[in-house]
Amino acid sequence: MKAKVVALLCFLNLCWLLIGGGVFSALEWQHESAERVSFEDTRSRLLQNYSCLTEEEVTNFIRAIVTATNAGLTLDNSTASDTSNWDFGNSVFFSSTVISTIGYGHISPSTYGGQAFLVPYALIGIPLCGLMLNGIGENIGNFITKKKEQYKKRWSKKVSDRTAEVLVMLILFLLFLVFLVLIPSAIFLALEGWSYHISIYYSFVTLTTIGFGDYVPGQNSAQRVVYRLAILCWFMIGLSWMAVILNQVSTFLTDIGVKAQTAREERKKKKEGDVGEEGEENKAAEDEENWGSTKSAKQSNVELRNMTPIES
Known part of the structure; x- marks a missing residue:
């Protein structure tokens, strides 16, 4: 890649x-400020209503809550005592977020x-995992390439090759959108209780490996092992399909x-060729003119030498 392209x-x-930065700051800053004011108000009312508590005790309690939350504990009496974020099933799920580089961050090793491990x-x-996803994506890509050639042959009489490629990419993206975003989001809506727009947001954040970890499925599911196994399969297929789409667009x-x-270089060569031909034509005309002048001068000299003294 040329240095100019890299710089651009x-x-x-x-x-x-x-x-x-500007858009996120404009959208989120005011909300954060409102949350800060609400937190300070709640904290002040707690100290006023329970005068036996000191400010230091409240601060320490808040720190304990933050530490527990960062450790992945669910602070709910119904689930906090009988579930673990580090049982075998959850640990496999965590491992999948590591090797796929999704990295939710809702839990992380603290020992x-x-x-070290x-x-x-x-x-x-x-x-x-990258080799596996590449293999899956390669097979998907080969299938798509075959279909693309079929569609291009079928549409070649109606549209150009470039238009056919765009149509194929749109079909590919629509299939991804329907089967790997919209339908899974409807499942998350039913099983997780999230709103549909949050489910779509989660699906996009996961399949692009952004992985904020603000929403993680399977936290309160009764069939957590089977459910998370299905999510793991969705990870791998979705990530491979996303890689294929990005590769096609690239x-x-x-x-x-x-x-x-190539077109620019051809125009440049053609322009240089036209200039060269014009220069050669001008040079030929100039040589012809010079040759004519020389011939006239020689004829004049011959006529002068042939003149008689009387004529001269």
Whole structure:
């Protein structure tokens, strides 16, 4: 990739980051400020209603709640005592978020042994998972390529090749949207009790490996093992399909860039060729003119030499 293209991409990414920072700041800052005011109000009322509590005791209690929440504990009397975030099923689910680089962050190892084991486990697991996803994506991509060629042949008489490629990518994206986002989101709506827009938000955040961890499925599910196994399968298929879509879009944009560069170079060569031909024509005309002038001069000299003294 040329240095100018890299510089342009860096500039566009910087602009996109600045736009994102401005928009998120405008949307979230006011909400955060309101939450801070609400928290301070609740804290003040607690100290007023329970005068036996000191400010230090309340602060320590809040810190204990934050620590427990960061450790992944569900602070609900109905579930806090009889469930664990680190039983075998949950640990497998956590491992899947590690090797797929989703990294929800709702739980994380807090012991020295767990943190130490995570490093070599991720170093081996992430490439291994990447190879698996690449294999799944390659098979999906081969199937899509065959279908693309079939559709291009079928549509070649009606639309151009580029238009056919765009239509195929749209179909690919619609299939992904329906079967891996909208339908799973409806399942999350039914089983998790989330709103539909939150379910779609969660699906997108997961399949793009952003993985905020603000919403995690299977926390209160009675059939947690089977449910999370199904989610694990959804992870792998969805991530592979997303990789195929991104690869198709990247290939399409690269082809457009290559074709534009080739057309630019052809125009430049043609222009240089036209200038060269014009220069050669001008040079030939100039040589012909010079040759004519030389010929006239020679004829004049011959006529002068042939003149008689009387004539001269």
